[in-house]
Amino acid sequence: MLLGVNIDHIATLRNARGGFEPDPIQAAQICEANGATSITAHLREDRRHIMDNDIKALKKSIKTNLNLEMAVTEEMQKIALEVKPYSVCLVPEKRQEVTTEGGLDVVGQLNKITNFIIPLVEAGILVSLFIDPTEDQIRAAAKTGAQFIEMHTGQYSRAFGTPDEQDEFENLREASRLAHALGLKVNAGHGLNYQNVQRMRQIEDLYELNIGHSIISRAVFTGLAQAVQDMADLVK
Numbered sequence: 580m581l582l583g584v585n586i587d588h589i590a591t592l593r594n595a596r597g598g599f600e601p602d603p604i605q606a607a608q609i610c611e612a613n614g615a616t617s618i619t620a621h622l623r624e625d626r627r628h629i630m631d632n633d634i635k636a637l638k639k640s641i642k643t644n645l646n647l648e649m650a651v652t653e654e655m656q657k658i659a660l661e662v663k664p665y666s667v668c669l670v671p672e673k674r675q676e677v678t679t680e681g682g683l684d685v686v687g688q689l690n691k692i693t694n695f696i697i698p699l700v701e702a703g704i705l706v707s708l709f710i711d712p713t714e715d716q717i718r719a720a721a722k723t724g725a726q727f728i729e730m731h732t733g734q735y736s737r738a739f740g741t742p743d744e745q746d747e748f749e750n751l752r753e754a755s756r757l758a759h760a761l762g763l764k765v766n767a768g769h770g771l772n773y774q775n776v777q778r779m780r781q782i783e784d785l786y787e788l789n790i791g792h793s794i795i796s797r798a799v800f801t802g803l804a805q806a807v808q809d810m811a812d813l814v815k
């Protein structure tokens with residue numbers, strides 16, 4: 580199973596000050612040097628974290644695969660065709676949400692999504708659909724021409740450690756089986772952390788996990804001691 584790291588929150592921190600630190604490109608390089616097999620960045624309509632130039636710079640500098648997360652809009656399709664990332668992951672996007680809340684409604688937008696994907700696939704970009712792990716969404720995803728789905732693990736993550744955990748886990752496992760039977764490759768992500776990620780290894784043939792928040796959160800504490808020591812050395 581591969582690990583894609585989502586670096587959006589590096590850009591969130593940078594944008595809080597409006598300068599250049601911390602640099603998402605440098606973050607991507609550190610991720611790659613330490614086991615990430617792809618770098619995910621979500622270019623949101625409001626550019627609240629990753630910006631257009633970040634995507635272009637990432638495409639130029641990273642050595643692994645760039646996975647561009649984006650909404651199903653003409654603007655994003657144009658950018659994807661220009662930048663040509665290794666893959667795109669199509670997600671629903673609401674302006675007010677803090678993070679991607681639910682999966683894409685492929686059932687309700689089958690024609691729109693199928694047509695949206697055509698030029699991307701023709702340009703050689705792999706397409707993944709971020710969907711809830713339900714039978715109807717998976718069956719619809721298999722009709723679109725996308726090669727991958729990414730199962731939304733938010734519900735499993737929230738249920739972890741509660742009586743609902745097993746049901747949510749089985750649901751993911753069944754969903755993955757169905758997707759494979761329909762010829763799709765399967766990624767998963769959202770809300771995965773250092774505890775709940777362990778069980779993902781019990782799901783056969785999961786291709787890649789995309790993880791952001793828990794890794795960046797942990798990095799703050801694994802790096803804080805060194806950062807303070809370095810400054811204290813300069814100050815004393």
Ligand code: PXP
Nearest residue numbers: 679709768769770789790791792
């Ligand atoms: N996959 C998708 C499609 C996402 O939208 C997100 C959140 O940006 C993630 C994975 C990563 O989620 P988290 O930050 O909770 O690890």
